[in-house]
Amino acid sequence: MRLYTSLLHCFCLITPVICKELYPQRSIQQRDYSNEKVYRIFYDDKFETVRDIINSEINGSLDIWSNTADYLDILLNEDQWKNILNTHTDLQYEVFLDSINDEIQNTITQELIFNSKSNQMNFNIQEQNDDDAREILGDIFFNEYRNLQTIEIWLKLLQETFPDLVNLEEIGHTSDGHTLNVVHISANNYIDNPDKKTIVITGGLHAREWISISTACYTMYELLLNYGKDKKATKYLDSLDFIFVPIFNPDGYDYSWTTDRLWRKNRQPTSVDQCPGIDIDRSFGYQWAKSEEFPCSESYNGEEPFEALEAQYWDTYLREIKKDYKIFGYLDLHSYSEEILYPYGYSCDALPRDIENLLELAFGLAKAIRLTTRKNYDVIAACKDSGSDLTPGIGGGSALDYMYHNRARWALQIKLRDSGNHGFLLPSKYIRPVGRETYASLMYFCGFILNPEM
Numbered sequence: 444m445r446l447y448t449s450l451l452h453c454f455c456l457i458t459p460v461i462c463k464e465l466y467p468q469r470s471i472q473q474r475d476y477s478n479e480k481v482y483r484i485f486y487d488d489k490f491e492t493v494r495d496i497i498n499s500e501i502n503g504s505l506d507i508w509s510n511t512a513d514y515l516d517i518l519l520n521e522d523q524w525k526n527i528l529n530t531h532t533d534l535q536y537e538v539f540l541d542s543i544n545d546e547i548q549n550t551i552t553q554e555l556i557f558n559s560k561s562n563q564m565n566f567n568i569q570e571q572n573d574d575d576a577r578e579i580l581g582d583i584f585f586n587e588y589r590n591l592q593t594i595e596i597w598l599k600l601l602q603e604t605f606p607d608l609v610n611l612e613e614i615g616h617t618s619d620g621h622t623l624n625v626v627h628i629s630a631n632n633y634i635d636n637p638d639k640k641t642i643v644i645t646g647g648l649h650a651r652e653w654i655s656i657s658t659a660c661y662t663m664y665e666l667l668l669n670y671g672k673d674k675k676a677t678k679y680l681d682s683l684d685f686i687f688v689p690i691f692n693p694d695g696y697d698y699s700w701t702t703d704r705l706w707r708k709n710r711q712p713t714s715v716d717q718c719p720g721i722d723i724d725r726s727f728g729y730q731w732a733k734s735e736e737f738p739c740s741e742s743y744n745g746e747e748p749f750e751a752l753e754a755q756y757w758d759t760y761l762r763e764i765k766k767d768y769k770i771f772g773y774l775d776l777h778s779y780s781e782e783i784l785y786p787y788g789y790s791c792d793a794l795p796r797d798i799e800n801l802l803e804l805a806f807g808l809a810k811a812i813r814l815t816t817r818k819n820y821d822v823i824a825a826c827k828d829s830g831s832d833l834t835p836g837i838g839g840g841s842a843l844d845y846m847y848h849n850r851a852r853w854a855l856q857i858k859l860r861d862s863g864n865h866g867f868l869l870p871s872k873y874i875r876p877v878g879r880e881t882y883a884s885l886m887y888f889c890g891f892i893l894n895p896e897m
């Protein structure tokens with residue numbers, strides 16, 4: 444009965460139209476992007492020139508969306524872009540995203556369309572047995588992106604539904620008063636897992652990368668659902684512990700739903716009142732270096748290492764609460780560009796230990812993805828993605844480097860879909876395919892760790 448009460452509670456949050464007395468809908472006033480576009484500038488062997496041009500035009504407040512070997516995607520207003528083109532007529536470029544407001548609405552308003560169709564499904568949920576209810580909950584939940592409030596309820600429901608496997612832990616409170624939740628999944632089987640070998644998966648360090656959050660939830664749910672049914676999942680969950688942080692940046696994620704869909708940082712106050720927010724993924728205390736960027740920049744990394752509360756809580760949690768757990772694997776989920784990045788991000792001169800095995804693992808993940816959905820993810824060094832190969836010092840303080848250096852035997856970052864059409868504004872119809880391919884790569888990761896030759 445408790446399960447069904449929770450299901451209904453969760454369902455009301457997902458479908459406020461049919462439960463409007465309980466949860467009146469909030470009106471969503473998103474920031475207007477009608478004067479801005481995302482431009483894709485091709486390097487054409489002129490990386491430094493392109494970077495210098497952009498830097499000089501907008502005084503260091505860059506909002507770079509993606510940086511590959513061939514091109515740079517950057518958000519600019521149209522006046523800035525015209526100025527650039529006036530002085531640099533030979534730039535090779537295309538407009539990557541033209542109608543940003545429309546793309547934003549495509550990721551948010553789908554929730555309303557779903558609401559109007561859901562009355563029948565809500566009724567049926569209460570008629571199901573436990574197994575069916577679990578599957579229906581997964582089916583409904585992954586139809587659309589879910590806001591912070593809905594995911595928090597869903598996590599509690601997950602704990603109630605799988606009480607022997609799931610332990611929800613609160614590890615701190617953010618500057619806006621949200622809870623930083625960790626989901627520890629364990630079969631508590633210390634005969635099969637005497638060393639407490641653990642895989643850690645994080646999502647949503649950057650608020651606007653919604654697919655990383657839905658994917659963390661999807662892989663977690665799939666693992667739980669398959670335990671006791673699928674041979675591989677059962678073996679892996681018996682032999683390994685899993686620690687998920689599906690929303691590493693709750694303040695930023697909430698803000699991306701209520702106010703600015705393209706917000707990236709957390710929401711912590713800075714020295715400039717109008718410009719809150721620290722880039723969590725540049726705040727960790729390994730190879731952190733003060734950058735020249737101002738608090739108003741999307742990549743501002745604070746005044747000192749671990750200034751971002753979320754990074755600080757995570758560090759304390761790992762050192763104190765989980766000090767006995769041997770972290771064998773770390774996967775940090777981001778978007779976009781379909782790449783698997785291996786350490787280090789801060790410098791291309793720093794070679795990772797056992798590079799052969801690390802590369803074998805990274806290519807194994809890419810192969811598992813390709814065999815599942817035929818998507819080809821590239822494997823590259825994180826320093827190339829961060830640009831620190833050409834501009835030293837800008838890639839320090841990442842979660843990937845910190846975890847690899849301090850705790851995780853093997854650590855990778857996956858930049859999920861897509862590479863060509865939507866960027867951060869990936870439509871919700873991709874939640875399941877991206878979830879499936881990432882789950883397949885996690886299964887490969889488990890097999891790799893449990894291989895006695897490793």
Ligand SMILES: [Zn+2]
Pocket residue numbers: 648649652777778
């Ligand atoms: Zn990111």
